[in-house]
Amino acid sequence: MSINGTAGLGLGIVLGLSLMVGGSSAAEIRVLTTLNIRPALDELVGPFERATGNHVTLDSKPAAPTMARVAAGEPGDAVIHSRLTLDRLLRGGKIVQGSIVDVAHASIGVVVKAGAPKPDIATDEKLKSVLLAAPSLAYPDPAQGSMGGNYLADLFERWGIAAALKPKTQLAAGGAPAAELVAKGEAALAINQIAEFLPVKGIEFVTPLPPALTRKVVMAGAILPAAREPKAAMAWLKFLASPAAAAALRAHGMEP
Numbered sequence: 435m436s437i438n439g440t441a442g443l444g445l446g447i448v449l450g451l452s453l454m455v456g457g458s459s460a461a462e463i464r465v466l467t468t469l470n471i472r473p474a475l476d477e478l479v480g481p482f483e484r485a486t487g488n489h490v491t492l493d494s495k496p497a498a499p500t501m502a503r504v505a506a507g508e509p510g511d512a513v514i515h516s517r518l519t520l521d522r523l524l525r526g527g528k529i530v531q532g533s534i535v536d537v538a539h540a541s542i543g544v545v546v547k548a549g550a551p552k553p554d555i556a557t558d559e560k561l562k563s564v565l566l567a568a569p570s571l572a573y574p575d576p577a578q579g580s581m582g583g584n585y586l587a588d589l590f591e592r593w594g595i596a597a598a599l600k601p602k603t604q605l606a607a608g609g610a611p612a613a614e615l616v617a618k619g620e621a622a623l624a625i626n627q628i629a630e631f632l633p634v635k636g637i638e639f640v641t642p643l644p645p646a647l648t649r650k651v652v653m654a655g656a657i658l659p660a661a662r663e664p665k666a667a668m669a670w671l672k673f674l675a676s677p678a679a680a681a682a683l684r685a686h687g688m689e690p
């Protein structure tokens with residue numbers, strides 16, 4: 435990632451934060467994170483480490499296991515998860531009060547098989563009609579902790595179409611598997627976070643998205659109670675929320 439302009443300013447801010455941490459040795463920061471944002475984090479570790487001299491280790495698992503690890507008190511300095519999950523963990527005393535930093539927003543994407551006609555989903559009502567008319571669809575199983583899957587299940591209930599969709603819905607073990615069903619012709623539509631669909635070949639995104647799917651999953655970070663490097667970990671989170679991280683987030687299907 436090129437570091438200039440506003441990106442350089444963002445790194446300058448983080449470097450200042452790092453210098454305020456104090457001490458001559460580099461901090462070793464362990465971060466528990468979900469899989470959906472991991473590709474962007476991988477791209478951002480290098481610039482942060484070069485700017486601060488600190489080292490970041492990312493330990494990623496799906497959404498539900500990551501929440502369970504934090505709830506169980508697994509050692510680490512920070513966690514990155516959905517804002518809703520962090521709010522829940524905060525109420526349980528599993529993250530540090532006042533440490534939540536919003537990092538990115540993820541939109542829910544709709545994909546069809548490459549070359550297939552693309553339906554008009556530009557409004558919420560049009561999306562609802564397309565879903566009801568589709569012969570089949572796939573999205574991640576909410577029971578496995580998928581952030582996108584849980585959002586969609588709640589949306590379909592609120593819209594009153596959950597019962598109508600259930601017989602023709604395949605619940606997949608994650609975002610990529612849902613899109614792969616479409617690529618193989620086993621489902622007409624797949625819906626989930628755009629970031630999780632990007633690596634899948636043989637699919638095409640349907641745009642523009644309606645308001646109901648736009649920027650609906652908020653990703654955030656927070657400090658864990660037993661953090662060994664809380665100041666350095668907070669510098670990492672603030673870096674992710676700075677202009678320096680924007681390009682990488684966008685490249686991997688998220689928005690600052």
